[in-house]
Amino acid sequence: MKISRRDTLKGLAAATAVGGLAACGRSTSPPAQTSRNDFYDVVVVGGGFAGVTAARDLSFRGRRTLLLEARPRLGGRTFTSEFAGHRVDLGGTWIGVEQPFVWAERMRYGIGLAESAAFAQPQQGIYLAGGKRHQVTPEKYAELFASGARKFLAPAQEAFPRPFDPFFSKAYERFDHLSSAQALEALKLSQPERDIVSGFAAINGHSHLAEIGYLDQLKWCALGAYDPLRLFENCARYRLEGGTGSLLDAMSNDSRAEVRLSSPVTAIVRENDTYRVEIEEGGSVGTRAVLLAVPLNVLASLRFEPGISAEKMAASRERITGSGTKLYARLKGTQPVFSAQGPDKTPLTFLWSEYVDEDSQIAVGFGPDPKLLDVNDTEAVQKAVAAFVPGAEVLESTGYDWNVDPYSQGTWCMYRPMFFSKYLRELQRPEGGLYFAGSDIANGWRGFIDGAIESGMSAARQIHSALNS
Numbered sequence: 509m510k511i512s513r514r515d516t517l518k519g520l521a522a523a524t525a526v527g528g529l530a531a532c533g534r535s536t537s538p539p540a541q542t543s544r545n546d547f548y549d550v551v552v553v554g555g556g557f558a559g560v561t562a563a564r565d566l567s568f569r570g571r572r573t574l575l576l577e578a579r580p581r582l583g584g585r586t587f588t589s590e591f592a593g594h595r596v597d598l599g600g601t602w603i604g605v606e607q608p609f610v611w612a613e614r615m616r617y618g619i620g621l622a623e624s625a626a627f628a629q630p631q632q633g634i635y636l637a638g639g640k641r642h643q644v645t646p647e648k649y650a651e652l653f654a655s656g657a658r659k660f661l662a663p664a665q666e667a668f669p670r671p672f673d674p675f676f677s678k679a680y681e682r683f684d685h686l687s688s689a690q691a692l693e694a695l696k697l698s699q700p701e702r703d704i705v706s707g708f709a710a711i712n713g714h715s716h717l718a719e720i721g722y723l724d725q726l727k728w729c730a731l732g733a734y735d736p737l738r739l740f741e742n743c744a745r746y747r748l749e750g751g752t753g754s755l756l757d758a759m760s761n762d763s764r765a766e767v768r769l770s771s772p773v774t775a776i777v778r779e780n781d782t783y784r785v786e787i788e789e790g791g792s793v794g795t796r797a798v799l800l801a802v803p804l805n806v807l808a809s810l811r812f813e814p815g816i817s818a819e820k821m822a823a824s825r826e827r828i829t830g831s832g833t834k835l836y837a838r839l840k841g842t843q844p845v846f847s848a849q850g851p852d853k854t855p856l857t858f859l860w861s862e863y864v865d866e867d868s869q870i871a872v873g874f875g876p877d878p879k880l881l882d883v884n885d886t887e888a889v890q891k892a893v894a895a896f897v898p899g900a901e902v903l904e905s906t907g908y909d910w911n912v913d914p915y916s917q918g919t920w921c922m923y924r925p926m927f928f929s930k931y932l933r934e935l936q937r938p939e940g941g942l943y944f945a946g947s948d949i950a951n952g953w954r955g956f957i958d959g960a961i962e963s964g965m966s967a968a969r970q971i972h973s974a975l976n977s
């Protein structure tokens with residue numbers, strides 16, 4: 509979406525044109541020092557999928573809405589880019605049939621599906637176990653993966669009888685103290701099962717097993733229809749045609765909210781019953797309500813006057829676990845379409861064929877820790893790829909370090925042990941006119957695009973009804 513002065517004016521005009529401002533209930537007067545043009549019903553901070561969804565939905569309801577985004581682009585932890593002649597996603601990529609919110613948006617805007625080569629035309633399964641490389645049929649590979657993962661994730665149904673309603677039962681409490689390392693340790697698994705499951709669990713949490721709560725592994729499985737194979741399919745099979753940017757553009761172009769890019773918010777200050785939102789390099793806007801749709805890891809870097817709850821700040825400082833790597837590597841020549849997996853401490857614990865071209869293949873890979881692999885070091889990438897595909901020649905590779913980006917400070921969300929019990933409800937709780945949204949605090953697919961949309965949608969509904977009352 510190009511945001512120009514014209515677009516800004518269009519946003520203003522549209523907000524007024526729907527006539528919603530008057531129709532939507534009590535209006536609060538801007539404080540004396542804020543001009544009418546700089547006063548909004550709602551300011552949304554953060555233009556990832558959560559913020560874009562919320563801003564769109566609020567604008568549809570006639571709320572005068574401003575979306576402030578720190579980066580010069582929307583999309584947050586999704587970012588469609590070009591690599592080796594393909595539109596690739598450097599952040600969030602795959603969506604699944606069990607993901608109702610993103611699936612519905614895709615249908616609403618008529619965005620087509622593309623399929624990973626490793627799912628569409630699988631030819632080879634590769635895994636590292638007991639220090640050796642093994643090559644099997646895709647069916648055998650799926651069987652091995654499923655047998656270990658089913659044992660690891662067996663209590664998923666008990667912990668989350670309603671996957672989109674995580675607090676429906678208290679049974680989750682039995683598992684929240686465990687790390688993924690402890691849960692795995694307690695199981696009797698064969699060596700291949702253990703090595704495969706450890707890599708799978710490490711990639712789910714995008715970190716080391718001791719850091720990652722076991723409960724979220726169960727949560728993911730519950731969301732994937734209680735079946736590790738279905739879970740994997742939801743995480744790795746379908747891409748949006750044209751990349752996630754095509755859905756994001758469709759949603760933001762449909763929105764009537766005003767958008768300001770390159771506008772990092774530094775502080776939110778309460779002034780009687782309204783708020784002043786301060787933007788880096790000067791300037792501020794006034795509003796009746798603020799939706800914080802920034803990554804959880806970023807929340808603590810904002811200043812709140814008066815302060816928000818100590819638990820929210822503590823959760824932000826403890827951080828979500830996602831801090832690993834993702835890369836694309838172009839491999840020379842033709843070769844079988846493969847899926848490969850290694851144990852948790854391998855530089856890449858997953859690598860598979862994503863695109864197949866005439867004279868090369870693009871593989872996508874994930875690792876648990878940037879210290880184990882610098883994705884921009886072609887030699888290191890070559891070595892990591894060769895562990896799975898001996899003789900493969902890496903022509904070029906690319907990746908993005910989300911950990912050093914101040915506006916993400918990490919990758920996707922899994923929680924640490926006890927994080928769920930201690931923080932989730934509190935992270936979702938509004939404080940006065942401050943509301944919170946984002947994939948990192950969603951009820952369903954927390955850590956996914958689907959969760960971001962769910963959370964943004966719920967926040968918009970909540971804010972709209974609060975402003976009405």
Ligand SMILES: Cc1cc2nc3c(=O)[nH]c(=O)nc-3n(C[C@H](O)[C@H](O)[C@H](O)COP(=O)(O)OP(=O)(O)OC[C@H]3O[C@@H](n4cnc5c(N)ncnc54)[C@H](O)[C@@H]3O)c2cc1C
Pocket residue numbers: 553554555556557558559576577578579582583584585586598599600601602603743771772773774801802803806810833834910914915916918919920921945946947948955956957958960
């Ligand atoms: C490498 C990687 C791979 C992934 N793979 C998948 C996948 O295959 N499928 C899937 O569903 N999900 C995947 N995810 C997760 C998914 O991308 C995210 O969970 C989701 O996009 C988060 O959306 P969000 O709106 O909650 O947060 P974000 O997308 O992080 O949006 C938050 C926004 O807030 C902005 N912001 C931050 N600070 C400020 C500030 N001070 N002022 C103003 N704006 C600010 C940021 O710039 C950003 O735009 C992946 C993520 C990564 C990083």
